[in-house]
Amino acid sequence: MDVRVLGSIEIIDPADAGGRRLTGDDLPRRARQVLGVLAARHDRVQSKDALADAVWGEDLPGNHAAALEHYVSVLRRALQPGVPTSRSFLVTRAGGYVFATDRARLDLAELRAAARVAEDEPGRADVREQIVRLTRDLPFTEDEYADWALPVRAEVKAVLVGALLDLAEQAVDGDPGRALRLGREAVELEPFAERGYRVAMRASAGQGRKEEVLRWYELCLRALTDQLGITPAGATTALRDALLASLEGGPPAFDRRRGDRRKAVRDPQTPAATASTAQAPAAPTSAGQAPAAQDPAAQSPTAQAPAALTSAGQAPAAQDPAPQGPAALTSAGQGPAAQGPATQSPAAQAPAAPTSTGQGPAAQGPATQASTAQAPAALTSAGQGPAAQDRAAQGFAVRGFAARGSAAYAGAVRDAAVRDLVDGAAGEDAGGESAGGQLAAGQKPNLVVVRDVAESMATVTELNRPVVAAAGAPGGESAFVGRGAELEALAYGPGVVHVAGPAGAGKSALLGRLRELYAGEVGVGRGPGPGGALRLGWLRTVLHQLGVPADDVLDAAMRERRHLLPGELDGIAERLRPGRDGVRPVVAIDDAEHLDADSVAELRWLQERGVRVAVSYRYPSAIAARPLGALDAGLVLRLGPLSAGELPGELLEASGGVPALVTAARELSPELAQEVAMHLARQRTRWMPPAAWEILRLTGALGSLRVEQVAAAGGLELDDVLGAVDQLVHAHLLVEGPGGHVRHRSELVRAAVAAQVSAARGQHLRARLA
Numbered sequence: 001m002d003v004r005v006l007g008s009i010e011i012i013d014p015a016d017a018g019g020r021r022l023t024g025d026d027l028p029r030r031a032r033q034v035l036g037v038l039a040a041r042h043d044r045v046q047s048k049d050a051l052a053d054a055v056w057g058e059d060l061p062g063n064h065a066a067a068l069e070h071y072v073s074v075l076r077r078a079l080q081p082g083v084p085t086s087r088s089f090l091v092t093r094a095g096g097y098v099f100a101t102d103r104a105r106l107d108l109a110e111l112r113a114a115a116r117v118a119e120d121e122p123g124r125a126d127v128r129e130q131i132v133r134l135t136r137d138l139p140f141t142e143d144e145y146a147d148w149a150l151p152v153r154a155e156v157k158a159v160l161v162g163a164l165l166d167l168a169e170q171a172v173d174g175d176p177g178r179a180l181r182l183g184r185e186a187v188e189l190e191p192f193a194e195r196g197y198r199v200a201m202r203a204s205a206g207q208g209r210k211e212e213v214l215r216w217y218e219l220c221l222r223a224l225t226d227q228l229g230i231t232p233a234g235a236t237t238a239l240r241d242a243l244l245a246s247l248e249g250g251p252p253a254f255d256r257r258r259g260d261r262r263k264a265v266r267d268p269q270t271p272a273a274t275a276s277t278a279q280a281p282a283a284p285t286s287a288g289q290a291p292a293a294q295d296p297a298a299q300s301p302t303a304q305a306p307a308a309l310t311s312a313g314q315a316p317a318a319q320d321p322a323p324q325g326p327a328a329l330t331s332a333g334q335g336p337a338a339q340g341p342a343t344q345s346p347a348a349q350a351p352a353a354p355t356s357t358g359q360g361p362a363a364q365g366p367a368t369q370a371s372t373a374q375a376p377a378a379l380t381s382a383g384q385g386p387a388a389q390d391r392a393a394q395g396f397a398v399r400g401f402a403a404r405g406s407a408a409y410a411g412a413v414r415d416a417a418v419r420d421l422v423d424g425a426a427g428e429d430a431g432g433e434s435a436g437g438q439l440a441a442g443q444k445p446n447l448v449v450v451r452d453v454a455e456s457m458a459t460v461t462e463l464n465r466p467v468v469a470a471a472g473a474p475g476g477e478s479a480f481v482g483r484g485a486e487l488e489a490l491a492y493g494p495g496v497v498h499v500a501g502p503a504g505a506g507k508s509a510l511l512g513r514l515r516e517l518y519a520g521e522v523g524v525g526r527g528p529g530p531g532g533a534l535r536l537g538w539l540r541t542v543l544h545q546l547g548v549p550a551d552d553v554l555d556a557a558m559r560e561r562r563h564l565l566p567g568e569l570d571g572i573a574e575r576l577r578p579g580r581d582g583v584r585p586v587v588a589i590d591d592a593e594h595l596d597a598d599s600v601a602e603l604r605w606l607q608e609r610g611v612r613v614a615v616s617y618r619y620p621s622a623i624a625a626r627p628l629g630a631l632d633a634g635l636v637l638r639l640g641p642l643s644a645g646e647l648p649g650e651l652l653e654a655s656g657g658v659p660a661l662v663t664a665a666r667e668l669s670p671e672l673a674q675e676v677a678m679h680l681a682r683q684r685t686r687w688m689p690p691a692a693w694e695i696l697r698l699t700g701a702l703g704s705l706r707v708e709q710v711a712a713a714g715g716l717e718l719d720d721v722l723g724a725v726d727q728l729v730h731a732h733l734l735v736e737g738p739g740g741h742v743r744h745r746s747e748l749v750r751a752a753v754a755a756q757v758s759a760a761r762g763q764h765l766r767a768r769l770a
Contacts, residue, residue: 494634504660656746
C-alpha cells in the first residue's frame with residue numbers, strides 16, 4: 001500500500017489492476033483522524049488511551065476503547081479489503097495500535113528519513129531535492145488545526161524550508177533565477193525567517209536588479225515590523241548595502257545574451273562583508289536612505305546630505321545644492337531622487353506626487369520643474385513619496401505601463417511577474433493603489449497594474465498575489481476596472497461584509513481600492529496566516545492608517561498575552577468617528593480566515609459600536625469550522641471574473657476575466673503568461689480530486705467536450721466527472737456551453753495545461769473519441 005499524508009490523505013493500492021485509490025474524504029471523519037494520528041506517529045505503538053485523547057480530546061465517547069476498535073476495523077476493511085488482520089499495516093500490538101512502515105509505504109516516513117540524511121550530510125543536494133519532491137503540501141490538510149496535526153505540520157514545514165534554502169544557496173551563484181524561485185517558496189512558507197530574504201536579495205543581485213534587492217529587503221522589513229514589531233538583523237541590512245554597492249555603476253551581474261555570470265555578494269557573516277558600505281551613515285533606514293534626509297529640521301540651509309545611498313543605491317542629489325539637469329532616478333526609474341530639504345524652497349516642500357513608472361521629471365508638472373522645486377525627500381524603494389510610506393497594507397504599484405517590451409516596463413515587471421501575479425502563501429490577492437499617473441504625450445492609455453508585494457506572507461503561497469487591471473480612462477487617467485457595486489457595499493452597506501473569492505480574484509486589490517477612495521476612513525490590515533504572528537498586528541496597522549494609533553494599549557495586551565479589555569475597545573471605538581459623507585470608519589482584514597477567537601470577538605465589539613468591518617478569505621467553507629465563521633455577515637461578496645463590459649474581447653478571451661491573468665495576458669510574453677496561468681490553475685485545483693486536473697488536461701488538448709466524452713476519453717466515471725466539473729466551474733476554470741459541453745474559461749490556462757499533453761497522447765485521445 002502507498003499511503004500519502006503530505007497534503008490530503010490519499011491511499012493507493014499499486015497491486016490493484018484498476019489502480020484503486022481512496023482519499024480522506026472517502027473515510028468516516030473519526031476513522032480518517034485515527035489513520036492520521038497513527039501515520040503522524042508511525043512505527044510507535046499508540047495506546048488506546050493516547051490515541052483516543054488525540055482523536056476526541058475532551059469529548060471522549062463513553063467507551064472509547066470500543067469506538068477505536070470499530071474505527072480501526074473500518075480502516076482495515078476499507079484500505080485493504082480481503083487482507084487478513086495479521087497482514088494489515090495497522091498492527092495491533094501491546095494493547096494499542098501502530099502504523100508499520102515495513103508493510104506500507106508512507107511518504108511522511110520517507111521525508112523524515114531524508115531529513116535525517118540531509119542533517120548528517122550537508123552537501124547532499126539530491127536529498128534536498130527529494131525532500132522538495134515529497135512535500136507537495138503540509139500534511140493532514142483535512143485536519144490542519146487538530147492538536148495532533150499541528151506539531152507534524154510545523155516539523156514538515158521546517159524541513160521543507162531548510163531544504164529549499166539549502167538548494168537556493170547552492171544555486172545562487174550559478175543559476176540566480178532558480179535560487180530566486182526557491183527562496184521565494186521558502187519565504188512563502190516561513191515569512192519571518194530572514195535567511196530566505198537574504199537568499200532572494202543575493203539572487204536578485206546576481207541578475208543585476210537593484211530594485212529587486214531593495215524590494216526583498218522591504219518585504220522582510222514589513223513582515224517583521226508589521227507582525228512582530230522588530231527590525232531585520234544587522235546581517236540582513238549589511239547584505240542589502242553590500243549588494244547595492246556591488247551593483248552601483250557596474251554591468252548586469254547576469255547577462256543572458258552573453259551567458260556570463262558574476263558571483264553574487266555572499267551573505268555577510270563577518271564585518272569584512274560590509275566593507276563596501278563603510279561610507280554609508282550609521283543606521284540606514286529601511287529604504288537605505290540617509291538619516292539626514294528624513295529630518296528636515298536637522299539640516300541647515302547649506303548642509304549637504306552624507307554620501308549615503310538613496311533607495312536605488314545612488315548617491316543622493318542633495319550633495320549638489322544646484323544640480324544641473326535631471327536628478328538621479330529612483331529604483332523604479334521615477335522622477336528626481338531624494339534631494340534633501342536643503343535644496344527645497346519653502347514653496348516646494350510639500351511632497352510631489354510620484355510619476356508613473358518610467359517617466360522623467362518632465363511628467364511631474366511645472367511645480368516640480370522649477371529650479372528650486374525639488375522632489376520630495378527620500379522616495380521609497382517603489383518610488384513613492386512620504387505620503388505613501390505609512391500605507392502598510394499597500395505594496396509596489398506600477399501605473400501607466402509603457403507598451404509591451406519597453407525598457408521601463410521590462411525593468412519594473414517582467415522578471416517579477418510570475419512571483420507576484422498569483423497567490424498563496426501564504427494568501428492570494430493583490431493590494432495597492434489603482435490611481436494612475438499621467439501618460440506621456442502620444443502614449444496610448446494602457447492597462448494599470450495594481451499589486452501588493454508587501455503582504456503578510458504568512459499563508460502558504462503566499463508572494464504569489466494576483467493583480468487587478470484597470471483600463472485607461474478618458475483623458476489619460478487610469479481607473480479601477482469594475483467592482484463598483486462591491487465598493488459601494490463595502491463603504492455604505494451592512495456592518496459586517498465578507499469578501500470571498502479564489503486565488504487571483506482580486507480581493508486584496510478591492511480592499512486597497514476602497515482604502516484609496518476613502519483615505520483616512522478605511523484601514524486595511526492582514527490576518528496572521530497559519531504560521532501565527534503577533535495577534536494584534538492587523539489592528540495596529542489599521543489604527544495607524546486611520547490616524548488613531550493605540551500602540552500603548554496594544555503593546556500592553558500583547559505583553560500580557562490577553563485580549564483587549566472592554567474599556568480599551570470602547571476607547572478605540574470612540575476615536576473612530578464617521579468621516580466625510582457620513583461614511584463610518586471601516587476596519588478591513590485581508591486574508592482573515594486564520595483570525596483567532598479573541599480577534600473575532602474584538603471585531604464584533606467594535607462593530608457593535610459603529611465601526612464597520614470587512615474581512616476577506618478564499619472560500620466560505622474555509623472559515624466554517626474556524627472562529628471567523630462566528631462573525632455573522634450582513635453581506636457576502638463573492639468576487640467572480642471581470643465581464644465583457646470591463647475588458648476588450650481579446651483580453652477577455654485570453655484571461656477569462658480572471659484578474660490575476662489580465663496583466664499576464666496583456667503584458668507578459670506567452671511563455672511567462674502561461675507560467676502564471678499554470679500556477680493559478682494549480683492553486684485553484686489543489687483541493688479538488690485528481691479527476692479535476694484530468695478534465696482540464698482533456699479539454700485543454702481536445703477543446704470543448706460533452707461530459708460523456710470527457711468520461712470516455714479519460715476513462716473516468718461519469719459521476720466523478722460531473723462532480724469535478726461542478727468544482728471547476730465554481731473555480732472559474734471551466735465554462736459550460738450548450739448540449740452539456742464544457743471548455744476552458746481562459747485561453748491562457750488552456751494553452752498552459754495543453755502543453756502537458758504530448759502530441760502522441762492527443763492523437764490517441766482524438767482517435768478514442770472518434
